[in-house]
Amino acid sequence: MTNKLWFQVGVGIILTLVIIRLFIEVQSIFDPLFIIAQTVFVPLLLGGVLFYLSRPILHFLEKRKFPRWAGVLTIILLIVLVFYLFYVMIGPMVTKQVNSLVDNAPAIIEDVEDYGMYLFDQRDRLPDSIEEQINGLQGRVGEFASNIGGWVISFLASFVSGVVTLVLVPFFLIYLLLDHEKFAPFIAGFFKGERKTWIRKTMSDIDETLQAYIQGQLFVSFLVGVMLLIGYLIIGLDYALLLALIGMVTNVIPFLGPYIAVFPAIVIALVQDPIMAVYVAIIMLVAQQIESNFITPNVMGKSLDVHPLTVITLILAAGNIAGLWGIILAIPVYAVIKTIAKNIYARRQEIRRTATKEV
Numbered sequence: 001m002t003n004k005l006w007f008q009v010g011v012g013i014i015l016t017l018v019i020i021r022l023f024i025e026v027q028s029i030f031d032p033l034f035i036i037a038q039t040v041f042v043p044l045l046l047g048g049v050l051f052y053l054s055r056p057i058l059h060f061l062e063k064r065k066f067p068r069w070a071g072v073l074t075i076i077l078l079i080v081l082v083f084y085l086f087y088v089m090i091g092p093m094v095t096k097q098v099n100s101l102v103d104n105a106p107a108i109i110e111d112v113e114d115y116g117m118y119l120f121d122q123r124d125r126l127p128d129s130i131e132e133q134i135n136g137l138q139g140r141v142g143e144f145a146s147n148i149g150g151w152v153i154s155f156l157a158s159f160v161s162g163v164v165t166l167v168l169v170p171f172f173l174i175y176l177l178l179d180h181e182k183f184a185p186f187i188a189g190f191f192k193g194e195r196k197t198w199i200r201k202t203m204s205d206i207d208e209t210l211q212a213y214i215q216g217q218l219f220v221s222f223l224v225g226v227m228l229l230i231g232y233l234i235i236g237l238d239y240a241l242l243l244a245l246i247g248m249v250t251n252v253i254p255f256l257g258p259y260i261a262v263f264p265a266i267v268i269a270l271v272q273d274p275i276m277a278v279y280v281a282i283i284m285l286v287a288q289q290i291e292s293n294f295i296t297p298n299v300m301g302k303s304l305d306v307h308p309l310t311v312i313t314l315i316l317a318a319g320n321i322a323g324l325w326g327i328i329l330a331i332p333v334y335a336v337i338k339t340i341a342k343n344i345y346a347r348r349q350e351i352r353r354t355a356t357k358e359v
Helices: 005-025 027-063 068-089 091-121 128-146 148-188 192-237 241-248 256-272 274-300 308-359
Strands: none
Touching: 005 091, 005 148, 005 274, 027 128, 027 148, 068 091, 068 148, 091 241, 192 274, 192 308, 241 256, 274 308
8 A cells, every 4th residue: 555656645745744833833943044035035036037037148148159157247237238228218207107196196096085985975875795895995995094104114124125135136146147057966966866867857847847937927928018008008098108017017926917907007097087997997808818818828838838727726825825925926836846746747657667568
């Protein structure tokens, strides 16, 4: 029985749960490690994203006889140039729209409050369930207003953390570009024979999976941002560039990203002209249909094909466990686990075929 797959999987799950339980019991011992991990996590994550975006450029330069250090230096200069061009070409327009939005914020808030008060006035005519939700929303709005000071302090702390992150990201990127080929041999060095070969192949597949997801997801988000910008400009929506950038950034959040992006756009549209809100919803719907049915399948292919129900389940579970970062990382983590599982299954099948031939 101990050789049965179901028994081994069951024992593995039980041991994992026991380890997690013991880890929770002694979690305070590892608090310094958690602090270090939290400090390093975001810079390492951003450095890894930039690494997967820039590694094809590094390989291209090395094929042209560039030394590794010269290729890395060229990539850093290209990244600086891209950010500079973004700052020069798009920065002033975004700044202008942000300043305009800040100046018009009191009027926008007043209009939104008018819509809210109208809805509150009509709550007696609504079903009881909707009335309870409106009352709860009113209480949450009041709670949010009373905690503005805390939000400001939190923002300042996040700003300082962001500055530290910007300082650390280039260091992680440079070391990843210089030494990324040493990681797989280092891990595989703990194993021997066929198992060592299998570890190398599995890590290579994981690397390809992450590269496909990161490059594909960012490219898809860029195209979604372009489509939203074109649509917003066509209907004449205020702050079109700023709202399109918000849509591009939030699109990296699977499933929930479009809903997050459409909310501020609809608020601006309602203030500008109520019929514009309908146009915004149509534009977002069209952009998402084009992205999900045409762009994503052609950009990412079938290697990361995940059923929508699986996506929703993963996002809900990861969001409850790890918040926003859990939502963002749920799909790539699932893709990595899926890749490992496929390699384990293929390895077991190969062992069975070899044993059968020997018999």
